[in-house]
């Protein structure tokens with residue numbers, strides 16, 4: 426059990442909109458309820474922004490842009506560094522808050538606070554490394570000056586599955602680059618972002634640089650801001666379907682975009698793999714965040730000669746996992762986010778079973794309140810099963826077999842998604858060959874977790890555009906300007 430109280434962490438959060446450095450109710454004082462997915466109970470109500478509130482937030486971001494861009498890079502970095510320290514100092518309470526609104530076990534929630542804070546530490550360091558160039562023109566008579574400037578006011582949209590880290594992954598580089606922003610967290614998990622806004626204000630972020638709108642009308646509030654013309658960048662993390670809609674809207678003002686979208690990660694185990702390491706990696710790649718991660722292993726392809734042993738070992742590990750409310754000691758499998766998620770996972774498992782897959786463990790919901798689904802392993806999952814092409818977003822591991830490396834690559838790449846793929850092999854040549862041929866933005870090579878603030882995170886194909894984190898993460902928030910210098 427935690428040493429901080431549940432009621433205490435919820436009541437400590439300001440539940441209003443954060444616009445221009447001030448907390449204010451939504452127009453008409455509208456609110457909506459936030460629920461605990463483990464119990465279905467209401468945790469609290471937060472402000473429900475209208476389209477007018479959204480435009481007021483954009484106005485505040487636009488008004489603050491010029492002064493903020495002129496801030497010393499070192500000072501922008503110091504604000505992020507102070508916010509990093511504050512996040513870590515409050516890791517316990519912020520972790521509990523996240524568990525309450527999202528459901529993930531407390532240990533994972535605290536892990537996410539550390540991961541989220543690390544983006545601030547990383548981009549605190551990057552803020553002072555924005556460089557430029559000076560060059561002699563090829564004809565020798567002119568000079569090229571190249572500088573990098575903030576793109577301008579940004580619109581940021583984040584999902585519910587990593588309520589803090591998906592925010593800091595965007596806010597960190599935006600602050601470092603000198604951009605102002607309006608951020609809209611997911612309606613199911615607004616509390617972490619509201620808490621973060623308070624922390625950034627305490628860390629000295631000037632009024633108007635970060636504005637937070639919580640709303641149940643995601644499209645109704647965001648579309649007028651996108652079409653308005655004053656925002657110059659949209660950074661979105663969420664589903665591929667919503668990403669496509671936003672790209673169409675952004676075309677109207679030719680707005681720059683970063684898109685971190687859905688995944689359908691293959692997890693390939695070759696006959697020469699260290700099987701125990703592969704099972705360990707599989708548990709991480711599948712069960713981190715209760716399987717509700719864009720990076721979650723969605724399809725396991727195992728060489729036929731080791732498939733039985735891998736399936737048995739994975740089943741043993743999955744069977745023993747404690748299920749329950751994320752606040753309880755020892756719980757590893759928390760609830761899914763809502764009843765729609767339960768219905769989706771149940772329907773995908775039912776479809777696979779109907780098409781001939783065998784359920785080795787799990788395969789059902791858990792009786793009682795909350796949105797719980799049993800850790801599940803399926804073998805003999807055919808290519809036609811819906812879960813081969815759709816994100817499962819739950820604790821379900823479908824296993825299929827393959828015979829050759831080419832076959833493994835063909836099935837692994839047979840998807841519209843291209844976020845991450847996992848490979849387990851002890852053969853170096855094969856490891857590098859398959860890594861290069863996987864159509865993904867990231868590869869976990871004998872490793873079940875790839876996320877790291879110091880590394881470039883992102884996908885190819887319909888998993889997205891652009892990268893977050895690493896040395897390239899700040900580039901998404903900078904425009905290159907070239908000044909042609911004559912008269913020399």
Ligand code: NAP
Pocket residue numbers: 582583584585586587591609610611612613640641642643644645647648662663664665667668670671684685686687688718719720816844884888889
């Ligand atoms: P989602 O339904 O696409 O929602 C994501 C965000 O977009 C939420 O804040 C949502 O608001 C908002 N939104 C929904 N419709 C919108 C619209 N028409 N206009 C503007 N904003 C809109 O996705 P989700 O179910 O929350 O998140 C899961 C998805 O995110 C999965 O596909 C997962 O793979 C992906 N994801 C990707 C990454 C990555 O880095 N590639 C990381 C994490 C998650 P409301 O919640 O208020 O509706």
